Each structure stands twice: as structure tokens, then as C-alpha cells.
Amino acid sequence: xxxxxxxxxxxxxxRKGQTQNLNFPNKHSSIRSCCSVGSSDLVVSxxxxxxxxxxxxxxxxxxxxxxxYTHPSFFHLELDRVFYKGWQxxxxxxxxxxxGDFFTGRLGDVEFVVCRDDSGNVHAFxxxxxxxxxxxxxxxxxxxxxxxPYHGWTYGLNGTLLKATRISGMRDFNVNEFGLIxxxxxxxxxxxxxxxxxxxxxxxxxxxxxxxxxxxxxxxELLSTNGVDSSLSYLCRREYTIECxxxxxxxxxxxxxxxxxxxxxxxxSGLNLDSYSITLFEKVSIQSCEGSSSEKSKExxxxxxxxxxxxxxxxxxxxNRYGPWMDTNLVLPLGxxxxxxxxxxxxxxxxxxxxxxxxxxxxxxxxVQIEDILLCEGVQKGLQSPAYSVGRYAPKVEQxxxxxxxxxxxxxxx
Ligand code: FES
Ligand SMILES: [Fe+2]
Numbered sequence: 001x002x003x004x005x006x007x008x009x010x011x012x013x014x015r016k017g018q019t020q021n022l023n024f025p026n027k028h029s030s031i032r033s034c035c036s037v038g039s040s041d042l043v044v045s046x047x048x049x050x051x052x053x054x055x056x057x058x059x060x061x062x063x064x065x066x067x068x069y070t071h072p073s074f075f076h077l078e079l080d081r082v083f084y085k086g087w088q089x090x091x092x093x094x095x096x097x098x099x100g101d102f103f104t105g106r107l108g109d110v111e112f113v114v115c116r117d118d119s120g121n122v123h124a125f126x127x128x129x130x131x132x133x134x135x136x137x138x139x140x141x142x143x144x145x146x147x148x149p150y151h152g153w154t155y156g157l158n159g160t161l162l163k164a165t166r167i168s169g170m171r172d173f174n175v176n177e178f179g180l181i182x183x184x185x186x187x188x189x190x191x192x193x194x195x196x197x198x199x200x201x202x203x204x205x206x207x208x209x210x211x212x213x214x215x216x217x218x219x220x221e222l223l224s225t226n227g228v229d230s231s232l233s234y235l236c237r238r239e240y241t242i243e244c245x246x247x248x249x250x251x252x253x254x255x256x257x258x259x260x261x262x263x264x265x266x267x268x269s270g271l272n273l274d275s276y277s278i279t280l281f282e283k284v285s286i287q288s289c290e291g292s293s294s295e296k297s298k299e300x301x302x303x304x305x306x307x308x309x310x311x312x313x314x315x316x317x318x319x320n321r322y323g324p325w326m327d328t329n330l331v332l333p334l335g336x337x338x339x340x341x342x343x344x345x346x347x348x349x350x351x352x353x354x355x356x357x358x359x360x361x362x363x364x365x366x367x368v369q370i371e372d373i374l375l376c377e378g379v380q381k382g383l384q385s386p387a388y389s390v391g392r393y394a395p396k397v398e399q400x401x402x403x404x405x406x407x408x409x410x411x412x413x414x
Pocket of ligand 2: 252264368372
């Protein structure tokens with residue numbers, strides 16, 4: 001699988017006679033920690049973390065308490081420890097296919113912009129103007145530079161401050177120190193990844209092998225050989241805002257098909273649920289299931305194919321590969337009780353013009369999403385009830401969910 005990785009360089013726009021200062025961080029470009037956890041919050045949330053014991057085997061374990069899914073302090077600890085470190089999927093390479101393409105997004109409190117410059121290099125930056133903190137770029141599209149909508153400061157696609165308006169008379173100002181603040185960016189297959197770790201503010205190149213290892217561990221090969229790669233064509237995006245904690249959506253995904261016969265009767269007829277298998281890797285779990293080839297489920301079989309693979313990449317990214325399709329689900333935390341799920345659909349290129357098949361498949365998929373949203377919002381309401389504190393795992397099917405909770409516990413305690 002082709003991998004393109006690079007650290008976003010800081011390339012100052014040098015004037016004659018100036019020296020190049022490439023050191024990060026410096027007094028003007030250093031960033032403060034994204035952490036929004038106060039010390040009393042920290043005590044509270046760490047006490048909550050300890051209420052789950054990952055050492056207890058799944059057969060005897062109780063689930064994390066409901067406070068993990070509802071408490072604001074716990075949510076802020078998660079942003080700090082889980083989302084502001086390590087590689088995070090944020091989008092598709094399709095969004096930055098051509099020079100000048102860009103897209104923006106938000107992870108926790110962090111606004112970011114990813115773009116491809118004229119030389120084809122991919123960059124990512126904090127999407128914040130260095131003048132008075134205005135959000136710089138919005139949405140996605142094509143640009144030759146980023147012009148701040150507030151007072152017109154202008155930045156190149158490589159982050160350089162190209163123009164600072166009306167600064168005559170300003171003292172002790174070095175334009176080279178006021179470029180956009182870079183974020184470490186990489187791509188793996190068709191996915192764009194960011195790493196917000198504070199110490200990333202260096203010029204060090206991103207090592208492609210390390211990214212694959214850090215993000216996917218030992219299953220990167222397995223995903224490549226099972227068709228999770230760039231050979232499919234990007235088709236479309238669907239976004240859902242859901243009134244539930246981000247982990248409720250993940251848990252629902254990770255129950256080993258437990259809920260499928262009850263909540264997705266249409267989908268269940270296309271799957272041979274007895275063939276369900278679960279494999280755990282370091283930070284990834286893979287659930288797979290064969291398609292049902294009975295005459296009754298012929299249409300479903302065309303969409304779902306012989307075998308479906310559902311890969312969960314900790315903490316919040318799902319890769320679903322079935323038949324000619326791949327869809328990815330990115331679960332973005334918006335608050336203790338709210339998340340957004342972004343679905344990107346990819347399809348075998350030979351089927352790209354088969355509008356009837358595409359429409360029917362997307363409708364079937366949408367039906368499953370709506371069913372899942374209702375389940376997740378119902379669970380969130382239940383988690384808020386004083387009647388519920390912890391639950392149990394069905395050990396034969398919910399190992400991947402237990403694995404997720406153990407990883408999260410480890411992440412929150414280190
Ligand atoms: S805030 Fe961007 S130019 Fe003033
Ligand atoms: Fe579901």
C-alpha cells in the first residue's frame with residue numbers, strides 16, 4: 001500500500017539579507033497545551049477512570065460506569081489524553097487530491113486545516129489566524145492562499161505569512177515568526193491522519209513505517225491485503241449528529257453483531273451471523289462475517305458480498321469493507337452527550353456509473369444508520385438515569401468492546 005508521509009515544513013518567506021529561523025517552538029509560534037482539565041477536574045476524572053478494572057477478565061468484568069459517558073470532567077480528560085495525542089484519522093486523501101485543495105475540521109477544541117500545496121506536499125495547520133485568532137479557512141475547496149476574513153492577513157499553503165496588512169509602525173515583529181502553526185500530518189492508504197501532540201513542533205520528518213505501526217500496529221498488512229487501500233473510488237460523504245457520547249456509538253459497533261438480529265432485521269437477512277469472528281490486535285479489533293447467499297437475500301448479497309470486515313481503529317475510526325464497498329465512520333466527540341459521525345463511501349471503480357445500484361446501497365446503509373442512531377440515543381438517555389451504574393459483557397460476542405474499554409483505561413492512566 002502506498003504511503004505518503006511528511007511533516008508539514010515551516011518555510012518562512014525570506015527577504016534578502018534575512019536569516020532563516022526554522023526552530024520550533026519559538027516565542028511567537030509555541031502553542032500552549034490543549035489540555036482543558038483543571039486540577040480539581042483531574043482528581044474527579046481520575047477517580048472515575050479507576051472505577052473500571054481492565055485486569056478483570058471479560059467473563060467477570062463490569063463495564064465502565066455511566067459517568068464515563070456523561071461527566072464533563074471525564075470528557076475533557078479524554079480530549080487531552082486520547083484525542084490530542086497519537087495519530088487520528090481526520091479525512092480522506094480525496095479531499096486534498098489536487099494542488100490547492102484544502103479541508104477544515106475540528107477535533108475537540110482544536111480547529112485545523114489540511115491542504116496540498118503547489119508542489120504536491122500535504123500540510124496541516126492550526127486553523128487560527130496569528131493576528132487576533134480568527135478562524136482562517138472554512139469548509140473545504142480550492143485556494144491559492146488563505147486570506148483571513150477579519151483583517152486580511154494572508155498565508156501561503158505552506159503556512160508562510162505572505163502579507164500582514166497595515167502593520168507599518170509595528171515594532172519587534174518578524175514576519176517569519178508569524179506563519180501558521182503546523183500540525184504533524186500523514187496519509188495511509190486513502191486516509192489523512194493528524195497528530196496533535198505538543199512536542200510535534202519540530203522539523204523532524206514523519207517516519208512512514210512508524211506511522212503505520214503506531215496507528216494500526218501489526219494489522220496494517222492484514223488491512224491492506226483485505227482491500228482497504230486506495231484502489232477504490234471515493235463516492236460521497238454523509239454526516240450524522242447524534243445525541244450520545246462518542247463511546248456509545250463505538251460500543252454499539254463493537255458488540256460482535258449482538259444487536260443485529262434485533263435492531264437491523266433487513267441487514268441480518270444478508271449476513272450469516274453464525275460465521276461472526278472477532279480478532280484483537282494492539283489498537284485495532286477486526287470483526288468479520290460472511291454474507292448469506294440464500295435466494296431471499298440476493299440483493300443484500302450484491303451489496304454485502306461474500307465476506308464483510310469491520311475494523312475498529314482505536315479510538316474512533318471504523319473501516320467497513322464489504323462486497324464492492326468500503327465505508328469509514330469517524331466518530332467525533334462534540335461534548336459528553338453529543339458526537340458527530342462522518343461516513344465516507346468508496347466503491348469499486350467499475351460500478352461508479354451504476355446509479356441504481358449505488359442509490360439502493362446507500363439507502364440500505366442509511367436505514368442501518370438511522371436504526372443505530374435510535375439505539376445510541378436511547379442508550380445515552382439510559383446512561384443518564386440514576387437507575388443505571390454499570391453493565392456486563394456478553395463474553396462470546398463483546399470482546400472487542402471490552403478491548404476498547406481496556407485501551408481507553410490505559411490511555412487515560414498514562
Ligand atoms: S484576525 Fe486575522 S487578520 Fe486579524
Ligand atoms: Fe448497528
